[in-house]
Amino acid sequence: MAVEVIRVERLARVEGEGAFRVVLRHGKVESAELHIFEPPRFFEALLRGRSWLEAPDITARICGICPVAYQMSAVHAMESACGAAVEGPLRALRRLLYCGEWIESHALHVYMLHAPDFLGYGGAIEMAQHHGEAVRRGLALKKVGNDILRVIGGREVHPVNVRVGGFYRLPRPQELAPLRERLEWARGAALETVRWVAGFEFPEFERDYTFLALRHPAEYPLNEGRIVSSRGLDIPVAQFEDHIEETHLERSTALHARLRGAGAYLVGPLARYSLNFDRLTPLAREAARSAGLGSTCRNPYRSIIVRAIEILYACEEALAIIATYREPAASFVPVEPRAAVGASATEAPRGLLFHRYAIDSEGTITEARIVPPTSQNQASIEEDLTACVAAGLGPHALAREALRARCEQTVRNYDPCISCSTHFLELEIERN
Amino acid sequence: MSSVRAKPRLAVWKFASCDGCQLSLLDCEGELLALASAIEIAYFPEAMRAAVRGRYDLSLVEGSITTADDAERIRAVRRRSRRLVTIGACATSGGIQALRNFADAKEYAAHVYARPEYVRTLATSTPIAAHVPVDFELRGCPVSKGQLLEVIAAFLAGRRPVIPAHSVCIECKARGNPCVMVAHGVPCLGPVTHAGCGALCPSFRRGCYGCFGPTESPNASSLSQRLRGLGVDERALRRVYGTFNVNAEAFRAASGRTVPEGQSRGG
Numbered sequence: 120m121a122v123e124v125i126r127v128e129r130l131a132r133v134e135g136e137g138a139f140r141v142v143l144r145h146g147k148v149e150s151a152e153l154h155i156f157e158p159p160r161f162f163e164a165l166l167r168g169r170s171w172l173e174a175p176d177i178t179a180r181i182c183g184i185c186p187v188a189y190q191m192s193a194v195h196a197m198e199s200a201c202g203a204a205v206e207g208p209l210r211a212l213r214r215l216l217y218c219g220e221w222i223e224s225h226a227l228h229v230y231m232l233h234a235p236d237f238l239g240y241g242g243a244i245e246m247a248q249h250h251g252e253a254v255r256r257g258l259a260l261k262k263v264g265n266d267i268l269r270v271i272g273g274r275e276v277h278p279v280n281v282r283v284g285g286f287y288r289l290p291r292p293q294e295l296a297p298l299r300e301r302l303e304w305a306r307g308a309a310l311e312t313v314r315w316v317a318g319f320e321f322p323e324f325e326r327d328y329t330f331l332a333l334r335h336p337a338e339y340p341l342n343e344g345r346i347v348s349s350r351g352l353d354i355p356v357a358q359f360e361d362h363i364e365e366t367h368l369e370r371s372t373a374l375h376a377r378l379r380g381a382g383a384y385l386v387g388p389l390a391r392y393s394l395n396f397d398r399l400t401p402l403a404r405e406a407a408r409s410a411g412l413g414s415t416c417r418n419p420y421r422s423i424i425v426r427a428i429e430i431l432y433a434c435e436e437a438l439a440i441i442a443t444y445r446e447p448a449a450s451f452v453p454v455e456p457r458a459a460v461g462a463s464a465t466e467a468p469r470g471l472l473f474h475r476y477a478i479d480s481e482g483t484i485t486e487a488r489i490v491p492p493t494s495q496n497q498a499s500i501e502e503d504l505t506a507c508v509a510a511g512l513g514p515h516a517l518a519r520e521a522l523r524a525r526c527e528q529t530v531r532n533y534d535p536c537i538s539c540s541t542h543f544l545e546l547e548i549e550r551n
Numbered sequence: 552m553s554s555v556r557a558k559p560r561l562a563v564w565k566f567a568s569c570d571g572c573q574l575s576l577l578d579c580e581g582e583l584l585a586l587a588s589a590i591e592i593a594y595f596p597e598a599m600r601a602a603v604r605g606r607y608d609l610s611l612v613e614g615s616i617t618t619a620d621d622a623e624r625i626r627a628v629r630r631r632s633r634r635l636v637t638i639g640a641c642a643t644s645g646g647i648q649a650l651r652n653f654a655d656a657k658e659y660a661a662h663v664y665a666r667p668e669y670v671r672t673l674a675t676s677t678p679i680a681a682h683v684p685v686d687f688e689l690r691g692c693p694v695s696k697g698q699l700l701e702v703i704a705a706f707l708a709g710r711r712p713v714i715p716a717h718s719v720c721i722e723c724k725a726r727g728n729p730c731v732m733v734a735h736g737v738p739c740l741g742p743v744t745h746a747g748c749g750a751l752c753p754s755f756r757r758g759c760y761g762c763f764g765p766t767e768s769p770n771a772s773s774l775s776q777r778l779r780g781l782g783v784d785e786r787a788l789r790r791v792y793g794t795f796n797v798n799a800e801a802f803r804a805a806s807g808r809t810v811p812e813g814q815s816r817g818g
Contacts (some may be wrong), residue, residue: 158617158669164659176760180795183571183693209706231598242569242599244587255584262580273751275578276571276693277762280755287757367665376663398563399565425759450756536570 139530140503141508145370148512151504153497153530163487171197171456171482172283176476178489179277182536183345184227187220187327188467189341190281192474192489197255197283199357200461200478203454209285210342212271213398215440216281217341217465219267220432222305223275224468225388225426228269228534229312230257233423236247236528238321242350249532253315259431264297264303267437270294285451295441302438308501311408316423317410322525325417326506328392328499329381333466342465354372356464359473365490374437383498386470387533388425403432419503419532426534452497456482462474469534491505493535554681559608559707562594564628566614566621567676571693572639573613579696590707595608609634609706613796615641615648615676619705620675622682629683634706637679638699640692644764645798648775649676651747652798653808675814676798687712690745692762698747718766719759731758738778740791743769743801765794771805 138154162181169177174193179186191213198205206212230253231243240246247254265275271290272278280286331352333344346362347353354362367373378384396414398405407428416425462475470492477486507529511517517525563573576789577583585590586787593603616622629635637643645652651659656674660667679685689702689712698714705712715721719741723730731737731753739758740752745766752759767770775788782790785807792806801809 158621159663160567160617160646160676161651161656161659161663161673162647164662165647165650165654167662170787172796173790177647177794180692181568183569183574184654186569186571231577235600241601242586242595244592244599245601247584247587258580258583261578265578265580273755274748275696276574279752279757282757286750288755367669369666369669398775487676 139371139504141492141504141526143508143512148508149371149506151500151501152509153504163489166476166487168310169484170227171200171476171478171484173233174474174484175281175283175485176277176279181489182492183276184224184536185220185467185469185472186277187216187272187281188465188472189474190278191217191465192463192467192472193476194281194475195342195463195465196461196474197463197478198454199463200459200476200522201283201451201454201457203284205285205359205452208445209450209452211440211444212286212290213281214341215267215270215437215444218280218437219264219271221341221433221468222264222430223261223268224264224534226257226312227259228468229316229423229426229430230254232534233426233531234316234319236524236531237316237423256311260305260308262436266298266301270298282451283456285449286489287450289446289450290445291337292444295444299438299441302434302441306438309427309434310402312427312430313406313410313424316427319423321418321420322510323418324420324510326419328389328417329378329384329387330393331378331384331404332391332394332471333464334394335398338467339395340438346464346471348378348381348384349390349394349490352378356473357462359464360464360475360488363490363495364401365494374490374494375497376490377468377498383502384495385499385504387422387491387497388429388443388468388470389419389422390470391466392416392425392428399428399432400435402435403428406431419529422532437541449504455524456480462533463478469493470495474550480523491536496533496535499532500530500535503532547549558589558591558679560591560593560603560606561703562580562596562607562632563597564610564612564614564625564626565597565795566612566625566642567617568614568639568641568646570597572642572691572699573611573698575638575693576611577804581720582700586703590703597784605631607632609636609703611703612637612642612679613639613680615645616639616682617648617672617673618671620671625679633677634686635683636687636689636706638689638691638694638702640690640762640795641676641762643688643799644688644796645676645678646692647795647797649798650793651676652814653793653803653811678798689756690716690763691747695747695749707713717746717768718742718747718769719744719748719750719753719763722746722748725755726750726754728753728776731756732777732781736781738781738783738791741806742774743771744776753804760794761792761802762795765801769801771801775805789793 175190178189330349333340334347335344393415473490475488513521740761741759745763
């Protein structure tokens with residue numbers, strides 16, 4: 120057969136719209152390209168002229184799955200511009216809110232988007248016919264994450280309570296108390312999740328990724344830290360743009376990011392885990408070891424286990440925060456605007472999310488730059504696809520349908536949020 | 552005995568949006584499996600791979616129209632849908648991305664992209680109803696989960712959804728909230744904003760920012776007078792009305808934005 124085309128019109132179970140295309144010539148992969156055609160919404164342009172106080176609510180609308188990540192990167196960037204620091208219980212509450220988003224977003228991906236790939240179903244609802252208990256556990260776990268978002272933020276999607284300096288209203292300790300019991304259940308369910316996904320079959324596949332994530336002196340990273348890589352990069356957040364370059368390719372409305380001197384790099388659960396294994400709780404480390412993971416994980420298909428470990432960590436961290444929470448005197452610290460530039464990076468469920476704003480003395484935004492995780496991972500996704508197809512053509516060649524499914528799974532390893540990075544994945548494999 | 556009737560078919564579509572409104576369906580954790588047993592979820596790419604071809608009894612549409620391709624696609628969706636319900640501020644008014652309607656869309660593209668010639672986009676972001684007939688519009692940025700379930704249940708039962716069209720103020724009173732504007736002088740869009748959130752922002756001691764869009768007959772000029780009295784200047788007024796529903800007529804006018812010549816507002 121001279122030319123062979125395998126095509127999937129739409130990659131499902133991802134957030135957004137895009138396509139990918141793998142070209143084979145003489146039995147070798149010539150190119151693998153991810154196409155993203157989510158219609159652009161131009162947030163960086165429309166933020167100009169807005170108030171600094173509007174940034175968390177406006178940028179939340181970039182992504183309905185991880186609005187808290189946008190809110191957190193926005194408020195930290197503004198506080199950095201204005202020389203303010205949010206400490207103590209307010210800082211802990213932000214971390215608690217972010218734990219809620221990690222639990223909700225990771226449970227959605229593990230149970231509803233990714234697990235069906237391993238078990239051979241089109242989706243979680245179909246999977247529920249044979250794995251009802253697991254799907255119900257996943258939904259209940261996701262609900263616990265959403266409960267945190269609702270108690271602290273008011274609602275699951277686009278919470279309303281985050282502001283520069285802290286919160287509009289503080290939760291009372293008695294509002295947090297009922298979360299405890301649910302989180303204790305969730306911690307057990309997270310352990311069960313780790314065991315469940317560790318039993319899946321994983322392709323033998325590893326790549327020598329350049330991992331990039333935040334690293335904090337004492338904590339598994341959420342809101343703060345330095346940016347570090349597995350190749351020795353160690354910089355303050357404000358220097359991020361000195362080390363990455365973004366290019367605009369015709370095939371994508373998301374900009375491609377590369378690390379200067381290293382090329383493609385990877386952000387997200389695998390990177391966070393491999394750079395911060397020692398910052399996990401003892402229980403999470405032990406669960407990881409029981410699941411067969413070392414302190415570094417380079418098999419992208421095993422990211423489903425790492426997400427389960429991060430759900431476990433987030434449950435434990437949330438419990439620890441609630442146990443020590445004392446309501447502070449004020450719901451926010453006063454912050455005054457000044458003409459300045461402020462940058463921040465926080466760990467969205469899908470990886471490092473960078474924001475930088477320039478504001479004037481009245482707090483009007485004059486410039487905004489946002490670098491979402493999926494946009495940073497595009498180059499790495501393409502390299503994985505190349506390697507996946509090459510492996511799929513090797514001595515243990517996969518049948519055409521299986522190879523197509525494997526390609527889809529390879530993209531879903533990243534839990535790509537194409538709404539964030541700008542969206543449907545359409546798969547086309549050409550064999551020339 | 553008649554044979555078992557086929558389950559009604561539901562489809563969920565996405566246009567320019569953040570995915571948050573369709574995620575609200577997956578956020579119905581307690582009801583999702585029951586829903587899936589009562590209806591056939593025939594097309595929902597965010598959640599499942601299978602796509603049942605043919606016609607759908609109910610289509611839920613998220614997102615606004617910002618590209619020529621999407622303007623075509625929504626017509627095809629309409630043709631295949633017995634009932635079509637738009638969900639969320641993007642689909643019902645054009646969303647935050649409709650700010651481009653009042654700016655230079657080419658300049659926006661050039662600001663964000665190094666090669667704006669690669670970006671194929673329309674100069675406007677418009678609601679679905681500007682392109683095809685819509686059976687019901689559910690407001691919110693995002694929509695409320697409870698209201699979303701009510702809309703699905705109602706359309707499947709062949710009745711109109713029970714979605715109150717009064718203002719957020721009524722919900723505040725029902726919750727027993729003190730008025731943030733009267734008690735604390737906090738600017739609030741509650742008097743002109745469509746109910747549905749349960750007066751969320753005032754319950755969190757902040758003013759409503761209008762994410763459910765204008766209520767049926769809003770008196771925005773009266774509210775603007777009041778807001779000026781609280782120290783909100785013209786520039787800030789332009790901002791407070793000019794967010795997630797900036798392209799909804801009452802908010803557009805109150806924000807001081809005018810429809811550029813030659814551009815139909817679209818819905």
